[in-house]
Amino acid sequence: MIIYIFKRIVTFLFIICVLAQISFCLVYFTPYSMSNFHNLNFIDAYSAFFKQLLQGEFRLLTGETVLFFQTLLATFELCILALFVALLVGLPLGIFLGLSNINWLNNMIRLGSLLLYSCPIVMLVIVVMYCLSPTWTISMNFDISPSVTGTSLLEILASTKASKWQELFEQFHYLILPIILLAIQPSIMTIQLIGQNVKNTSRQNFIKMAIIRERSPFKILRRHLLPNSIPATIPQLTYNTTTLLFSTMVIEILFNRAGLGQWVMIAYHHHNYFIISIAILACGTVISLLTLLGEISAIAIYPLRHKEYYV
Template identity: 30%
Template sequence: MLLYLLRRLTLLAATLLLLTVIVYGLEFKLLTQNGGGFWSGYWFFLQQLLEGDFGISSATGLPVLGALGQYFPATLELCLAAFLVSLIIGVPAGTLAALRAGRWQDTLLMSATLIGYSVPVFWLGLLVVMFFSLHLGWLPVSGQLSLLYEVPHVTGIMTIDTLLTDSPYRQAAFLDALRHLLLPTLVLAIVPTTEVIRQIRNTLLEVLKQNYIRAALTKGFSDSHVILRHGLRNAFPIAIPTLGLQFGTVLTSAIMTEIVFDWPGLGRWLVTSIALQDYAAIKGGTLAIATFTIVASAVVDTLSTLIYPLKRKAIYARQG
């Protein structure tokens, strides 16, 4: 297992190194207008990254690293909330689709996943803003928090910062932050929810064909007991690597969601930087999003291997 972890870390380091080569290559002509080779320039570029120097924003005159620390927590809050919602909705719905495979419930859920996957995020976002915010007036239109509340920036995650403040309106500010978070979370969760439903359904259908499932049913255990005790317990670890990849999808989809809801996150900042041709900010934002996606996928895949017995046995067999 230690050898496997070392290989995973080596692969992760090589992938991140390749990412820096690609990012540097995109701006090579800009960086070498005064002469110089590719690799000598790349080595200087890599040294800057290792020192935490992502450059200076041409739009604000401030370090890009500080902007990443300011905007990334808001994006992380939105993405984690959307991913959690997708699991809460997707796992039970996928389980129901597997149990009712071929019936109207399965057909209805699969049709819903196809529609949900096909609907553009920005179009759906505009619809929910017009209906729930402008027409009904139930939820805020944009932002993380109302201007009525002044909450110090501690973590950048507003739902946490409102709880950390000692202000007398702490509870009201926390509820207001949740209200601001609700609509963008639901919109952003649509696509990963469809994928969770599909993956859980397909994986559970394969697990339910196994002999140990049939043996449990012949022993008189109820269907719900077999599904929860044996079905999902074995299906979920298999689906984890694929589900982990959805976090990258959520992170990229958050860019359009942040624009629609004026969410002060990394995606909106990156789009603004592109419009202003702020190359240092574009480079830093691209590296941050890609690095987080790669690391998150690697961590999820490693965890699934550690908790899934069959994968561990396969690793031991290869090492032996």
């Protein structure tokens, strides 16, 4: 298992290195990119780019500083919180859907899931905003500097302010509605995948034998059914990280929350191709990191899972 995790981490680092090379080429060879690398030769610009990348910030010709890690952290936190809520909601409903024999209730859950999943995230956010507060207008301020970043939860926890718990509560209060809206589609996908895997696993012969030997349905569920169905679902959920990241960026734009979404929108409005090229690296990093965490989580839950990749 350790060797498998090590290979996945090496693959993740290789993907990040390739994305960094592509991002540097876009920065260096694109005209009017507002970067300060055009005054240097290729070797010096290459060294300066990766030095600033490791420091987590880039300097523009205008003197502004683009905080790469802080912007990336704000979007990544929103994705992780949405995935946590999706698992919290989708796991019990998916197990219930896979084990339940109530046809009308199962059909109602599937119908509601299909209706919500087919609804565009932009229309859903606007409808929810309109219903909750008719006076709440969507503000999209394009005059914000690209260096502005959102306040992440880790930054608040790491601060030494006396009022950090109050700020943390206020940040959570602000993020409740974006997280709920962002978690709708991952929750529906979790319900469908877990329900299908639980239903297929429950029909296996070893589950039927466990039902004969075990008296407690809870032990059958905990010892046999869930360990053989849940790990197969986690890698399938990570395949949709691209959709999750796109939805996160849309949520950030609509709720006027600084992050990758606002970053790309402001850069596109000002034709700042340097920011767009760095955003490509940031998006690839988020997608690769979420996929890596999903694979490691599946192996941690069920270590024998990694043998399936070598069959």
